Amino acid sequence: MAQKFEDILNSCLERMLQGASIDDCLEAYPDQAIELEPLLKTCSILSQKSAEIRASSELRKRVLSHLQAVLCAKPVSARERFPLQHRRWAVALASVLVVFAAGTGIFTASEKAMPNELLYPAKLASEQIGMALTFSDLNKAKLHTQFAQRRTVEMTEMALRGEDDAVFLLSEKASAHITQMKEIIETESTRAGKGAATPAPAFSIPPGPAPAESGTVDKDNLVETLNADYTRSLHLLQVALEDAPEELKPYLERAIENLKADYGRTISIMSSYSNS
Amino acid sequence: MSIEENIVSRAVKGDGEAFALLYEEYLDKIYRYIYLRLGNKEGAEDLTQEVFARALEAIGHYKWRNLPFASWLFRIAHNQVIDHFRKESKIEKIDWDDNIAPSHDPGPESITQHKLEAKELAETVKKLSPAQREVISLRFGAELSVAEAAEVLGKNPGTIKALQHNAIISLRKMMAGTD
Numbered sequence: 001m002a003q004k005f006e007d008i009l010n011s012c013l014e015r016m017l018q019g020a021s022i023d024d025c026l027e028a029y030p031d032q033a034i035e036l037e038p039l040l041k042t043c044s045i046l047s048q049k050s051a052e053i054r055a056s057s058e059l060r061k062r063v064l065s066h067l068q069a070v071l072c073a074k075p076v077s078a079r080e081r082f083p084l085q086h087r088r089w090a091v092a093l094a095s096v097l098v099v100f101a102a103g104t105g106i107f108t109a110s111e112k113a114m115p116n117e118l119l120y121p122a123k124l125a126s127e128q129i130g131m132a133l134t135f136s137d138l139n140k141a142k143l144h145t146q147f148a149q150r151r152t153v154e155m156t157e158m159a160l161r162g163e164d165d166a167v168f169l170l171s172e173k174a175s176a177h178i179t180q181m182k183e184i185i186e187t188e189s190t191r192a193g194k195g196a197a198t199p200a201p202a203f204s205i206p207p208g209p210a211p212a213e214s215g216t217v218d219k220d221n222l223v224e225t226l227n228a229d230y231t232r233s234l235h236l237l238q239v240a241l242e243d244a245p246e247e248l249k250p251y252l253e254r255a256i257e258n259l260k261a262d263y264g265r266t267i268s269i270m271s272s273y274s275n276s
Numbered sequence: 277m278s279i280e281e282n283i284v285s286r287a288v289k290g291d292g293e294a295f296a297l298l299y300e301e302y303l304d305k306i307y308r309y310i311y312l313r314l315g316n317k318e319g320a321e322d323l324t325q326e327v328f329a330r331a332l333e334a335i336g337h338y339k340w341r342n343l344p345f346a347s348w349l350f351r352i353a354h355n356q357v358i359d360h361f362r363k364e365s366k367i368e369k370i371d372w373d374d375n376i377a378p379s380h381d382p383g384p385e386s387i388t389q390h391k392l393e394a395k396e397l398a399e400t401v402k403k404l405s406p407a408q409r410e411v412i413s414l415r416f417g418a419e420l421s422v423a424e425a426a427e428v429l430g431k432n433p434g435t436i437k438a439l440q441h442n443a444i445i446s447l448r449k450m451m452a453g454t455d
Binding site for chain 2: 005006007009010013014017038039041042043045046047049050052053054055056059060062063064066067070071122125126127129130132133134143
């Protein structure tokens, strides 16, 4: 009898953890309701109060920093550095990037999230942590390339949804990733003795089209900005392609193709809006 | 293959971003479990950090078929807590046959309005027997199922359910202030 009650209590607890109310559970077990009710109320309080115990932001930073230190402490020989030899972590990371780039990767729920969606912050957080846990400069460059492509995919989706401000911000973020990728390759190229990498010309970027008064992005100005971002990003990718080690070139070539397609589509969508 | 299995298999192969997703998923749960076991913030933070460092070092050897990932990770956390008590010379003897139900039931008074802060919760849980505290921390802190908790502790699910039942009765008494 006692054993049976333990099972019932546990069954109710599982149902409550899945979102059932205490009343739902009591209805399911009317014969045990009197005995169950106070215990389920205790479980409810326990569950609520436990959920309030969370790691602080300081602890998050501290753990992350410690994980980086753990990885750094692993012995790495000089030849394992950029450009060709990698530790197991980095090699595997590259293989995952190939899967993503090929568009056949299995994305988690947060990896599919779009801006303004609940899981989007988790997606950005996992990117930041992934970047922090990546040590090889080559793999950092790959990640920046991958994240830039994610931003342009999101940008196109936001254009379809008519979210102009998001389109603008995502284009900016994609550009920032490509700039960082280019800087890494430039630095590594110089370090590897190739001399100074091909300099990127200065671009005249139109001013941001989000006036404080209106709080919205002017569509004509946005198309202009997208064109400028696209030209600049494409150029940086092409320059990086010349300086990049062979291993990275397929990623950059694919990124260039994706960039052309995503910006082409987004600009077309935005232009059709602004012309209508 | 479930989403988590896919992420874990990527992390096992060395994918930093996959490990980051697991870290994001489990950080609060690991911290919460340890906090409830130790009852203090500083110690819980130190051990949480150590658990993830151990997990990062060991994940290359993890095999899903032997143990669900959550059970594997919380086994690391459980061992860290045991080591902590050992180092602190607080010998925590866990009696797994600690299944005797409390003799007095406090009656049907409502405790839903009872104010219980997180620290108070930890203090209250600390008053349970070590075995009951372990089970409550795994079930409510770590949010593990009975089967997963049984895997972590190397016990059968029936033992976990019995400990859980008695722990909830004890907690109810304590939270109602009648103990």
